[in-house]
Amino acid sequence: MVNYYIKRTGQMVVTLYAVVTIAFGLVRFLPGGPATALRAQLMQDDVPSEVIAQRIELYLSVNPDAPLLDQYISYMSNIFLNGSLGKSVFIQRQTPVTEILAEALPWTLFIVISSIILFHIMAVVIGALMAYWEGSLFDTVNSAIAIVFTSIPFYVLAIVLVWILGYEMSLFPVGNRYGDAIDPGLSVTYILDVIYHGALPIASMVITQYGVRALSFRGNSIQILGEDFVRVARLRGLSDSRIALWYVGRNAILPLYTGFLLSLGWLLGGTVILEEIFNYPGIGLKFIEALEVRDYPVIMGVFIMITVALVVGIYIADLTYGKIDPRIETGDQSEAF
């Protein structure tokens, strides 16, 4: 059992390493990519040619004139040992990328995590009710609604929400994290205002994402309701709520939990468009700003940060998955053919 945790931790470290290596590959080898583009920009700014390599190193942590292995080692050590992602070239000149991102990340996480929690709750509640009343009007109507909502891309719903609730009816703000007049602090008005500003982005994620999960939860529950162990539990005279929670719910939620891992990464990536539409200053908006002016250190910084968040998220979820489903800890090594 301990073995599983050690193995999983090792796997996470290796994955992180591989992902950052890919980022290095993108910086260094992409035609017209970061290193080349930055060089061209610096030359345009009349920076003397001897200093260019130094400047590039300052920004990207990569000296394009050094041998490749040296570049690789310096890039990796900068990220893993110094925790540095280079410095911004344009958006906020010379500011370390980590500083820019540290300021923006909590807001993105606020949107992403509240959406994930909300749509999973919705999916489980609605899915369970649909399974319970299988074939009823409630089931049919909700299935249809779920399918229709799922077919809307979240950013399209975001645009519609901004249009109707933001501009037409002026019910919700169309930008920023909180109102100008409100002092940040741990006051009730501040927290309410943050929720008020985050409501539309979160709503557009929740409404477009819950349907898939609700339908799959419904399917799982219906399948499990027919299993022998549920019948036996009924025969033993266990209470309905106990059967629903411990016999059906616990098993039906397993596939949903794996989906949870995937949705985390998908949503983090999706914030790039979402924050642009709502003009919500999180890392996604920073990414777009950086991409527009080709501020590569920031672009790569967001890229690495989202990836790291994802790897760590999957790691945590995997470790806790073992607690929910004991079978996982025995490992799934397969015999070689």
Place this chain on the structure above:
Amino acid sequence: MKHSETDSQDGLEWTYDASQEVGMTRREKLREYYEEYLYKPGLVAWSDWRTRIGYAIVGLYLLFAVIAQFNLYRPPEASQEMPMLQAFQEGSAILGSNTIGQDILSLMIHATPEMLIMIVSGAVFAIVIAVLVGTFAGFKGGRVDSALMFAADVGMSIPGLPLVLVLTSTLRPTNPAIIGIIITINYWAGLSRAIRAQTLSIRENSYVEASRVMGVSTPRIMFKDIIPNLMPYITVNFVNACRAVIFFSVGLYYLGFLPYTNANWGVVLNNAYTQGAILGGSYVWLMAPIVMIMLLSLGLILIAQGMDRVFNPRVRTRLAGESESVEGDAEEGEVDTFGGAM
């Protein structure tokens, strides 16, 4: 089929028949192929309202593509109409026009062919890689499995949209097929894991073991024994991959990080949103691309949902009139039609 019954009873006829049995004529083969792969699946698919609507919707888009390809409807051009016409205001531009006087209906129609190329190339790419990696890893097991699944894990941990944005903004692809492939560049990762998991249980079947003992080569086992069993899952995921390409590509065009083409739903959406369709009151301009995206996505979901009935052998034979005894309960053994990706 009748042959085998008489054969066993009558030796004489058996020798006579043998020479005939050797080769089916091409016509018979074609006929069998048609029955097995087109007629029966078609029958089942058609019997389900979801697939019927789904096919009708996708057919509509194919029609749009044909219209655009053969220029049966005028291509969008600036000031072909008065700017900012409302829908149904002029007979020549049913859906109205935008600020520079382009016919919105024509913008919608002429975006379709590129979009379909993008969708198909991206989805085919993602599925082929995922199936090859997944079945190979699952069947081979051991080190090969660990190595491939490590690669899949790394691929899965890279968030799709930011990676695609970095790639498209530096590579600036213009060919729709290549855009499709870039969009699904790491879509295979998650899918190959799921396919591997299914392969793991299929490879324990006795017929796979028999093939292995007979020394059948790995590719042959993969293509003859394993992949046909996965076809339901693969088809459903193909449709999902199509939807992913739509989501991403329209999103990328909306953000403006793909080389500008005049006619793409995402570009129209962006123009409408930024150039004041909302404030100017031209709702059709904004709604038209939204409806185009939603409808195609809805059609694909419906096909995916109805599809798993096609692969359920009991429903198939019942509808083809070959067996009456089985009360088909189509819902049984339903594949997870969404695959969790979106």
